[in-house]
Amino acid sequence: MPDLLDVKGLETRFFTRDGEVHAVDGVSFRLAAGETLGIVGESGCGKSVTALSLMRLIPYPPGKITAGTVMFDGQDVLKMDDDEVRAIRGNNMAMIFQDPMTSLNPVLTISRQITEALELHLKMNRTDARKRCLELLEMVGIPSAKVRMDDYPHQFSGGMRQRVMIAMALSCNPKLILADEPTTALDVTIQAQILELLKKLAKEFGTAFILITHDLGVVAGMTQRIHVMYAGRIVEKADTGELFANPKMPYTWGLLRSIPRLDESRRAKLRPIEGLPPDLINLPVGCCFAARCQYKRDVCTEKEPELKVVPKAKPDHEARCWGTQEGGWLVDVDYRTDTTVMAAVGAAS
Amino acid sequence: MSHYLVRRLLALPLTLLAVALITFALAHATPGGPWDRFDEKPLPLQAEINLNRYYGLDLPVHEQFLVYIGNLVRLDLGTSIQKGRPVADIIGEGLPVTAQLGLQSLLLALAVAIPLGVVSALRRNSLADHATTLLATVGTTIPNFVLCVFFILYFGMTLRLLPFVGWGDGLDVRRMLMPTVILALPAMGFLTRLVRSSVLEVLRADFVRTARAKGLRERSVLRGHVLKNAFVPVLTVLGPATANLVVGSFIVETFFSIPGVGRLFIQSVNARDYPVIMATTLLYALAIGVANLAVDLAYGALDPRVKVAQ
Ligand SMILES: Nc1ncnc2c1ncn2[C@@H]1O[C@H](COP(=O)(O)OP(=O)(O)OP(=O)(O)O)[C@@H](O)[C@H]1O
Numbered sequence A: 001m002p003d004l005l006d007v008k009g010l011e012t013r014f015f016t017r018d019g020e021v022h023a024v025d026g027v028s029f030r031l032a033a034g035e036t037l038g039i040v041g042e043s044g045c046g047k048s049v050t051a052l053s054l055m056r057l058i059p060y061p062p063g064k065i066t067a068g069t070v071m072f073d074g075q076d077v078l079k080m081d082d083d084e085v086r087a088i089r090g091n092n093m094a095m096i097f098q099d100p101m102t103s104l105n106p107v108l109t110i111s112r113q114i115t116e117a118l119e120l121h122l123k124m125n126r127t128d129a130r131k132r133c134l135e136l137l138e139m140v141g142i143p144s145a146k147v148r149m150d151d152y153p154h155q156f157s158g159g160m161r162q163r164v165m166i167a168m169a170l171s172c173n174p175k176l177i178l179a180d181e182p183t184t185a186l187d188v189t190i191q192a193q194i195l196e197l198l199k200k201l202a203k204e205f206g207t208a209f210i211l212i213t214h215d216l217g218v219v220a221g222m223t224q225r226i227h228v229m230y231a232g233r234i235v236e237k238a239d240t241g242e243l244f245a246n247p248k249m250p251y252t253w254g255l256l257r258s259i260p261r262l263d264e265s266r267r268a269k270l271r272p273i274e275g276l277p278p279d280l281i282n283l284p285v286g287c288c289f290a291a292r293c294q295y296k297r298d299v300c301t302e303k304e305p306e307l308k309v310v311p312k313a314k315p316d317h318e319a320r321c322w323g324t325q326e327g328g329w330l331v332d333v334d335y336r337t338d339t340t341v342m343a344a345v346g347a348a349s
Numbered sequence B: 001m002s003h004y005l006v007r008r009l010l011a012l013p014l015t016l017l018a019v020a021l022i023t024f025a026l027a028h029a030t031p032g033g034p035w036d037r038f039d040e041k042p043l044p045l046q047a048e049i050n051l052n053r054y055y056g057l058d059l060p061v062h063e064q065f066l067v068y069i070g071n072l073v074r075l076d077l078g079t080s081i082q083k084g085r086p087v088a089d090i091i092g093e094g095l096p097v098t099a100q101l102g103l104q105s106l107l108l109a110l111a112v113a114i115p116l117g118v119v120s121a122l123r124r125n126s127l128a129d130h131a132t133t134l135l136a137t138v139g140t141t142i143p144n145f146v147l148c149v150f151f152i153l154y155f156g157m158t159l160r161l162l163p164f165v166g167w168g169d170g171l172d173v174r175r176m177l178m179p180t181v182i183l184a185l186p187a188m189g190f191l192t193r194l195v196r197s198s199v200l201e202v203l204r205a206d207f208v209r210t211a212r213a214k215g216l217r218e219r220s221v222l223r224g225h226v227l228k229n230a231f232v233p234v235l236t237v238l239g240p241a242t243a244n245l246v247v248g249s250f251i252v253e254t255f256f257s258i259p260g261v262g263r264l265f266i267q268s269v270n271a272r273d274y275p276v277i278m279a280t281t282l283l284y285a286l287a288i289g290v291a292n293l294a295v296d297l298a299y300g301a302l303d304p305r306v307k308v309a310q
């Protein structure tokens, strides 16, 4: 079966007064129908820009997709004309945004904002669209949906609004949902509910989804595979279980160390990754992570490594790191027992 | 909603009372009086005393005020000192003219500002955008009286294109053109810029991205999602805009000899015609109050987040 989504060499830049921002720089990945994928990385690494690029929603100017192909359902989204892209948006490919407080139109009723897409893509009339809207709202767990469907967004709580966003995304039975940090703006307790709902509904409808987050903890039970992004590139790809059990790239190690763990003693400090991501206008020579990497060697600052299958791991596990490639100095290092970082932290404090 | 309306309607007379008090005090504190004659012989003292007694001007000022308010409550606006006719009649003649001039100007300002502002937001650095900048600069920086002089001199006297005296029957488009345009210009310039910046801001909002992500055409995004939100700030300035039109009408009506309330106000101030000063001021205050109330109500209808009930 062909992939639902096949992204190759995606490159998106912003042409700003300060220079060209290389927000997404050669991202490639694939997704089968019904598959779930997590994209994880620090703030500013290009996750949102990647998702928006897939739907061609990058604001121009200043943004522009400068290279790559995005094959969706057998067609290259980047080569479509505007009408063709619009026919896909909200229909076959839908998006859930980060901030449910600002992502709904404050002056339109909830029902109107959902029926709009139904009327547009499924050619429903008002009555049928409202009926379907009610079904959708009940499905995402809006209590007394019948009464509340004609409320305005400000009358809903953040969690409710994100449920509305999910209902909106599911309304036309899309094949793919892009969820860009759907729970970041919500309370922790609500977060879990929303993620559960998304997972359950996507499974029910066989919808593939890409869950974007900066928190590895969030994707753990949610997606089949995880791609870790850094400075506009994918630096590690693996099955979710494999990534947590056998991570390869020092950046991923850093992310894992910064997740709070229940089984660790309370005295064990969280260890955020030191330093800042590189400036996306003036990217460094060599590996983008080298400046912050505790394990770097000369080669790391001379030449950029490619994303390669790593040895001693599952076959589709790839990493972008000189140290983890065949014969590299990190192949046998286990980040949990390794003392290099501990020593470094100790020396610093 | 109705509670709010009732409260606002009750507040209006209180506002008017305050306006009346201040105006009365200022008018009487201003040196000079209705009997001053600059061009002729001054009135004999006895005549002045008699006249003062006739118009009630011999009473202490606070008593005069109470008498005035008492009459006002009975809808008696008094008699013009200058013209010797009932103030209500004089106002009744001027009001339709001023109301037409004001409404016409406001509508003209909106009719230009909304499309021009939207287009210049959508096509930045286009011809429309440059026109907006020019209009905003001219409209908001050049004072009305300069525009009046310039228009009258150039279009009226030099080119002899348009008449510039009087108002006619309210249907004479050529005669009304210059005063209407001049009165509209400041509001037009200001509103165009406001519409432009407001549309630009809404275009950047997250929910516009959501609308695009639904697959809506750009036109539907604009109509269904951008415009209504963009008009909220525009609506809120229509109250103050009315106040500016009021001030503009004093000048424009005087320059173009338009027999409206604005010119009447200026004349009455010059003549210390106290009953007319009071009536015109209160009328303008009422107009601004009603405009603000209407704006608030419309605001609640446009933006559901505004709970008018509270
Ligand atoms: N409109 C824009 N103009 C200029 N640069 C932009 C624009 N939008 C995004 N960028 C740049 O692109 C880079 C990637 O941004 P993106 O929003 O994809 O990050 P992200 O991974 O989603 O981060 P976050 O977790 O904060 O959402 C950032 O460095 C940002 O500065």
Ligand SMILES: [Mg+2]
Pocket: A047, A048, A049, A180, A181
């Ligand atoms: Mg983001």
